[in-house]
Amino acid sequence: xxRRTLGFVVGIAAFVLLDLAVWPLVDxxxxxxxxxxAVVAVAGRTRPGLAALTGFVLGVLRDAAVPDAFGAxxxxxxxxxxGVSRLSAGAFEERVAATAAVLAIARLVADVLYVLLAGRLxxxxxxxxxxxxxxxxxxxxxxxxxxxxxxxPPPADxxxxxx
Amino acid sequence: xxxxxRSNGRLDTALVVACVLAALTxxxxxxxxxxxxxxxxxxxxxAPLLAGQSSVTRSERALREAAALxxxxxxxxxxxxxxxxxxxxxxxxxxxxxxxxxVAWGYVVAEALPASAPGGAATRLLSIGARDSIAPLSPVxxxxxxxxxxATVDDRSAVMLTWAHPDFRVSAMSEDxxxxxxxxxxxxxxxxEGLLELTGVPFRTLLAPGTLIVSSxxxxxxxxxxxxxxxxxxLSDEGGWVRSYLVDxxxxxxxxxxxxxxxxxxxxxxxxxxxxx
Numbered sequence: 001x002x003r004r005t006l007g008f009v010v011g012i013a014a015f016v017l018l019d020l021a022v023w024p025l026v027d028x029x030x031x032x033x034x035x036x037x038a039v040v041a042v043a044g045r046t047r048p049g050l051a052a053l054t055g056f057v058l059g060v061l062r063d064a065a066v067p068d069a070f071g072a073x074x075x076x077x078x079x080x081x082x083g084v085s086r087l088s089a090g091a092f093e094e095r096v097a098a099t100a101a102v103l104a105i106a107r108l109v110a111d112v113l114y115v116l117l118a119g120r121l122x123x124x125x126x127x128x129x130x131x132x133x134x135x136x137x138x139x140x141x142x143x144x145x146x147x148x149x150x151x152x153p154p155p156a157d158x159x160x161x162x163x
Numbered sequence: 164x165x166x167x168x169r170s171n172g173r174l175d176t177a178l179v180v181a182c183v184l185a186a187l188t189x190x191x192x193x194x195x196x197x198x199x200x201x202x203x204x205x206x207x208x209x210a211p212l213l214a215g216q217s218s219v220t221r222s223e224r225a226l227r228e229a230a231a232l233x234x235x236x237x238x239x240x241x242x243x244x245x246x247x248x249x250x251x252x253x254x255x256x257x258x259x260x261x262x263x264x265x266v267a268w269g270y271v272v273a274e275a276l277p278a279s280a281p282g283g284a285a286t287r288l289l290s291i292g293a294r295d296s297i298a299p300l301s302p303v304x305x306x307x308x309x310x311x312x313x314a315t316v317d318d319r320s321a322v323m324l325t326w327a328h329p330d331f332r333v334s335a336m337s338e339d340x341x342x343x344x345x346x347x348x349x350x351x352x353x354x355x356e357g358l359l360e361l362t363g364v365p366f367r368t369l370l371a372p373g374t375l376i377v378s379s380x381x382x383x384x385x386x387x388x389x390x391x392x393x394x395x396x397x398l399s400d401e402g403g404w405v406r407s408y409l410v411d412x413x414x415x416x417x418x419x420x421x422x423x424x425x426x427x428x429x430x431x432x433x434x435x436x437x438x439x440x
Contacts, residue, residue, distance in 0.1 A: 021219065048178075048294050049174055049179060060204060066192075067322055069190075070192070070200070075184070075187060078182035082175075082182075122350075
């Protein structure tokens with residue numbers, strides 16, 4: 001395996017490990033979504049189908065810890081993975097504004113899809129989540145994502161055919 | 164070239180459609196079919212991470228308790244030097260050790276590990292499982308009172324419903340047994356920082372704010388006498404027949420980590436003297 005690819009895989013594994021094993025212990029109200037950053041990072045470098053599959057698998061891993069919402073993260077991350085890969089055309093990490101926009105939209109879409117599918121919040125709580133916590137989470141995830149995505153090694157070739 | 168691109172595009176579309184359909188299928192499965200799949204994923208991929216999470220929690224708690232341990236050591240030193248007020252010192256040290264000595268037997272100590280999903284405070288993963296002889300519906304308590312109950316049990320882990328979960332119920336009564344009702348999560352719960360509701364209290368029985376609500380032991384899930392919370396105010400009086408009360412939970416969820424899971428024989432034996440100190 002190429003050194004750069006290995007570095008990227010290790011980086012993604014670190015995101016997933018942190019999200020599942022360490023981040024839940026930090027009382028951050030779920031504002032920073034490290035798993036979503038992993039999905040976006042993969043989606044920015046792979047084909048849309050593979051990005052969707054990666055999102056689905058990482059979502060199932062997260063859902064396993066919250067069985068009464070099983071499938072909700074899987075669907076949200078599959079859609080986000082596909083969408084980011086389709087829209088970003090593999091070069092979004094080169095432009096800060098484009099990266100920020102992609103991260104913010106991805107987080108908002110994933111959050112809204114998850115909350116609606118999980119069905120845990122209703123009425124004013126749902127409204128409060130959609131107009132306050134979801135945008136706040138998007139801002140935090142975007143801010144952190146802009147920094148940590150730059151720590152990952154760049155892909156060997158950003159130009160991909162067949163889109 | 165163009166044919167290859169079209170073929171790749173079709174493959175991408177097929178993959179995303181398959182993922183979406185699979186996710187929707189998982190989401191719509193009944194708990195009896197869904198739980199074995201979730202359990203398989205937890206036991207194969209998530210269990211090693213849980214072990215890591217459990218270690219991190221233990222380390223964090225050890226750091227937090229270092230000051231208490233230092234105080235305990237100081238107390239022991241003073242005790243050894245002076246050998247005075249032995250009984251009082253002993254009581255202090257026992258309280259530092261927490262709830263476990265009071266319960267004495269029939270329990271398992273576990274870490275209640277939070278999930279990272281939004282609204283995940285309603286469920287926790289426990290660092291114990293069937294190997295530790297716990298079963299579904301085992302009560303989960305802390306020194307402060309009722310924390311939740313075990314929903315599903317895997318070999319090495321278990322899922323716990325905290326009191327904030329919409330499906331959580333505990334049969335409860337006022338401390339003097341003058342009012343009996345059912346305690347559920349209040350509808351406005353968000354992120355596990357909400358309140359509880361005591362419903363079905365007979366209209367003639369009025370509970371003053373600050374009244375301690377404990378488990379009644381009816382239903383056989385929780386033993387009698389475990390604190391659930393304190394009455395805040397009347398929530399509603401439905402048609403003049405029954406009242407509902409807003410209850411401040413005894414166990415705050417954000418700081419929940421170490422818990423005791425009670426085994427069935429301990430529940431049957433009762434815990435009357437443990438919290439009535």
